[in-house]
Amino acid sequence: MNRKVPKQMLFTLDSLNYAIPLSVVREVVAILPITPLPKVPAYYKGLINIRGQILSIIDLRLKLNMKEIPHDPKSSVIVIVELGDIQLGLIVDSAKEVSQFKEEEVESFSKRDIDAKHDGIVGVAKDNKNDQLVLMLDLMKLFDNSEFKIFKSTKVA
């Protein structure tokens, strides 16, 4: 029973540890000037120019119903993820290490455990090395259920 789950990238939001699969992370960049968009949900912060490519930016704090804080340019970063055909930049409080958990360290949540506002959190991992808990986030689930509906809009458009 020493099987491992896929490598995860850890980051923090409101002093909580979160993890997303490293396979969806394309790169991590510093906060760039964001062009806000009219009439969109508050967590959809706007668009950035990343080497000539236009990218949508999501404030993950707001998406997870945490209070908004001004971004600390020293620690806040944009994690660029690739979800299907869509690339998004996620603002997080700070990016941390890449970890690989053993299967027995991860406890998956069943559906009814999840509070509606914490949709997208699919499990919790015990990080024994640093003696902390890490919330495992499923980004597809997080966005699929929201009014943002990025994955559905591809069909409508």
Add this chain to the structure above:
Amino acid sequence: MDEFTIVLRNTFLEEFLESASRMETLFMVLEKNPADSDCINEIFRLMHNTKGSSRAVGLDAMAKLAHASENILSEIRSGKVQPSLAIVNALLEGLDAMKAGSESIQNGTEDTSIYDRAIANLHLAAQTGSSTSSVQAPLNASQQPSSSDHSFIDFTAEENPPHYNPDGSSFHHTDSKISSEVETPKTVNPNLGTAQQLHTAPQQRTGNEVMTSGAAAPQAGTANSKAKTEDSIRIQLAKIEEIQNIFGEQIILQSALEHSLAQDPIDMHQAEKILSQLRKLSVSLQNLIISLRMVPVSSVLGRLSRAVRDVATSTDKLVEIKLEGGDNEIDKNILEQLIDPLVHMVRNSVDHGIEMPEERKQKNKTPSGTIKINARRLGSNFEIKISDDGKGLSKEKILEKAHASGIVPRGLVPENKEIFKLIFASGFSTKASATEFSGRGVGMDVVQQQVKSLKGTIDIDSVDGSGSTFTIKIPLSLAIFNGTVVKIGEEKYVIPNTDYRETISLDANKNRRSSDQKGTIVEFNKELMRLVDLRDRLGNRFTKKPDLRNIALVVEHENQKFACIVSDILYQEQIVLKEMGPETKLVKEATGGTILGDGKVALIIDLLKIIASKGIAA
């Protein structure tokens, strides 16, 4: 299937589609001129290539069909078989089957049954037309495999023949030289001059062209939206070399600029000189890059001639198709989206416009009708004219029909041009009954939609009795345009220059305002305009202050003027449209995005959409 095979296969399919359209064109030439040996040789070569390549990428079923086609072509080449209508039809049908097959491969489900049918028809056509006399096989021979032709029954007795039956069939005289060439494509037979050509020519052709997979904008064309493969385009090596040269120059200037900025004091004069040189280079680079996306209009001629031919043969009409200005280049994406409308329009012209040969004689016209396609650049637009010398559109008939179906209220008689445009209305057709090709009244509606989606216009001119002309105008290069950068609230937005007529300054003291239930109306130069405050609509962090002076862009929509208030007009510049993810569709006011000189993203907004969605346009 491993990834490498998939890549090879996709490359083959792309190449095949190109050679298929070339073959179609050549078949048209061959039909008119059966003795044209260059033409038959080229078709043979292309078909042979298709056979070899399809087999190489493991598409054996397609290779079998190509082989069967090739056999007939070789018979034609040696003069043993005449390229009769039935034979050309069967060969074209074979091409269609291969095209359909290649599409199904790209969709991941190869359907090989269509090949078998096409092979069967090829055999049938070959057998009925194999007597060296120029007897024309009946047109429908290839389409009715159930005919009681005994030679066909012979053939069906053998299940799925891999090749021609060498004994007993009309092909027993197939000469050994040809079959050796067909069977061993890797060896060059010294006895046949053409065999040499066959292997070297394709290499020569690809020698000075390279394939590049581009991040081309998503295609709306029907064939392409289905394809999973990335779109690609052939580019002349010379163009890439030119880009490399310019890029090299840019690097040199860049270091020169760095050098002059490192001077103490900074050599401003020198720096400015270099900067202006850099600007010039950027412009030529931009033009070059735009030209990479361009293809000559003549590349669609094959498909159009084919469409004309198909309709003409089955309606027993004689039609010639002429293309003028085929060398003019147009964006590949645009051309691809225009193919379907163009095919539809030429089919319509043959079916509705061109009269039967006898009728034409009675009218003192040549028995054969002509469809002329004229393509040219017109300022910043591309214009395609399709004219026929057929019977033209009858204003009376159209109007009668429009009145009868209630599209136009009785008693109302619109202007000439407007009457002709009625044929674009959905469900409109003056033809008494629908034929296989047209008359259902859906097509022209779709044509108009497609042209509109390219931001183009379509106009009709027609003289009753002597023909019609359809003029399509498409703005060139949708990717780069002149735009005005405005400030709305705190943000910068881009408005395409073609979207507004003028900018005005409104003064609350001079320009009287009044309001109705729909909003505010302002009077400017004795004209009434509706006010649309874009700051309300787009200004996220806008704090409204009572302002006496307003800057507005004037937009005309359905004969009404709208004054769209912005916070400021900043400057005009060339805007490069950038692709954005599907999630940005959430912003309904925007048609796209761009990156401004300061490196920040700005939305390109669609004023007409804003006006229409506000519910004040009606």
